[in-house]
Amino acid sequence: MTVASSGQPIAVLFLGPEGTYSHQAALQQFGDQSNTKFVATDSIPECLERLENDCNIDYAVVPFENSTNGQVIFTYDLLRDRMVRQSEGVNRVVPELEVLDEQYVSVTHCLVASSALDLESLSKYKRIKIYSHPQVWGQVDKYLQNLQYRCPGTVIERLDTPSTSDAVKRTVQVESQSGEILSLAIASNTAAKVYNAHIIDQAINDKQGNTTRFLVFRKRCATAVQLRDSRTKVSLLTFTIKHDDPRSLVDVLATFKNYPVNICSMSSRPLREEPKGKKWQYIYFLEYYCESNEMEWDAFYREISGSCSLWCLWGTFARNGLYYS
Ligand SMILES: O=C(O)C(=O)C[C@]1(C(=O)O)C=C[C@@H](O)C=C1
Numbered sequence: 001m002t003v004a005s006s007g008q009p010i011a012v013l014f015l016g017p018e019g020t021y022s023h024q025a026a027l028q029q030f031g032d033q034s035n036t037k038f039v040a041t042d043s044i045p046e047c048l049e050r051l052e053n054d055c056n057i058d059y060a061v062v063p064f065e066n067s068t069n070g071q072v073i074f075t076y077d078l079l080r081d082r083m084v085r086q087s088e089g090v091n092r093v094v095p096e097l098e099v100l101d102e103q104y105v106s107v108t109h110c111l112v113a114s115s116a117l118d119l120e121s122l123s124k125y126k127r128i129k130i131y132s133h134p135q136v137w138g139q140v141d142k143y144l145q146n147l148q149y150r151c152p153g154t155v156i157e158r159l160d161t162p163s164t165s166d167a168v169k170r171t172v173q174v175e176s177q178s179g180e181i182l183s184l185a186i187a188s189n190t191a192a193k194v195y196n197a198h199i200i201d202q203a204i205n206d207k208q209g210n211t212t213r214f215l216v217f218r219k220r221c222a223t224a225v226q227l228r229d230s231r232t233k234v235s236l237l238t239f240t241i242k243h244d245d246p247r248s249l250v251d252v253l254a255t256f257k258n259y260p261v262n263i264c265s266m267s268s269r270p271l272r273e274e275p276k277g278k279k280w281q282y283i284y285f286l287e288y289y290c291e292s293n294e295m296e297w298d299a300f301y302r303e304i305s306g307s308c309s310l311w312c313l314w315g316t317f318a319r320n321g322l323y324y325s
Pocket residue numbers: 015019020021022023063066072107133135136162163164165212
């Protein structure tokens with residue numbers, strides 16, 4: 001049994017309700033451990049806020065990126081906001097939360113209805129409301145275009161919900177379906193089962209092998225993270241540059257060239273330090289790994305400190321074997 005430092009069983013937050021892909025990620029990460037309490041939240045921000053503020057919570061599992069649709073911007077922006085908020089007067093921000101692991105969940109979306117329906121009958125409706133999490137639209141765009149093509153006289157609307165499972169919940173609870181308007185959801189078959197809903201089409205994602213990557217957070221503490229067995233240890237670093245120095249971004253990246261470190265991903269989000277900040281300034285997200293035993297980490301981070309305006313190391317964690325599948 002895994003117990004928290006308080007001696008209590010561990011409590012793990014995920015974007016609920018039950019049946020979301022985040023729930024699957026949390027089960028994949030902690031499910032084989034008895035006495036783990038899985039706690040559903042209403043939103044991704046709530047996962048990190050409660051982890052920071054509720055001493056009864058030990059971990060939070062949040063989506064980070066999808067192989068078809070890219071960044072889960074909600075999570076990226078939560079990291080950005082935390083780095084900026086905790087930065088007062090320092091160059092290196094040590095965040096209150098840290099990443100200790102990653103998980104990969106195979107995401108196979110289904111078209112779900114509250115009752116058994118024939119796909120061919122959809123064209124008879126005047127309006128079809130499709131509910132899902134905003135991150136899903138970019139994973140099923142071609143499918144929905146094709147559906148519209150097959151239902152030329154139907155207005156097909158996309159409606160955002162806090163999660164895919166919540167979309168199914170709304171669809172089954174929605175005002176009684178009139179003859180002209182139909183409500184559907186896009187979610188996993190697990191979510192459909194949870195709400196006794198009907199799958200009317202499956203594997204509707206545009207790309208087979210569609211996968212979402214999740215990060216596992218805990219409160220930063222003195223105890224070292226226990227890394228799963230893996231040769232590759234990945235670090236996640238966020239930074240801002242000295243915006244008025246035209247060489248600044250290159251200077252940061254040059255540090256990586258001087259050490260045996262491989263950058264495996266780089267992306268950015270608007271810095272959005274309104275109202276005092278300028279437009280068109282960015283926070284960068286870098287992931288990198290080092291397989292050398294000769295790495296001089298102190299010197300490396302000293303150089304990073306010198307070239308970045310602000311930076312934050314969110315954690316170093318073992319590459320999950322599912323990354324390669
Ligand atoms: O809505 C869910 O089921 C979630 O767990 C969220 C989420 C995401 O934000 O990326 C997770 C995986 C899928 O890519 C779609 C939605």
